[in-house]
Amino acid sequence: MDFPSEIIIVPILFIGLPWLIMHYVTKWKTAATITTDDEDLLGELYQLAKRLDERMDTVERLVASDNPDYQPARLMHDRETDNQQLRELDRLLAEKKEAR
Structure with missing residues (x-):
């Protein structure tokens, strides 16, 4: 069979x-x-980058006040086009936190 x-x-x-x-x-x-741990790490890195950017702006202002010939090599402080992207990231992070 x-x-x-x-x-x-x-x-x-x-x-x-x-x-x-x-x-x-x-x-x-x-x-x-992306995992929630990865999201948390990205949020912490973003906050660190914002603080470092603010510190760099402060250092550039101090050097510029001591030396009138100093020309900053990086982007100008508080330019609207630069800050627009940061505000968009802040908005997205806030929406993520509200969704949790």
Whole structure:
């Protein structure tokens, strides 16, 4: 008596294949997201960068007040085009915190 191949093929098609597809779809979705620890670290790094930017502005103002020939090499202090991006980041961070 021959072993019917339908006993193997049917479960593979209706159980194994959908399970395999769903397994990799969920792996793909979770790999594309950032973890909350990563978000917290990015927030801390952003705050640190803002503080360092403010300190750099202060240093440049102090050097410029002592030396009238000094020309700052970086962006001008409190330029609207520079601060617009920072305000957008602040808004996005605030929205993230409210969503939690």
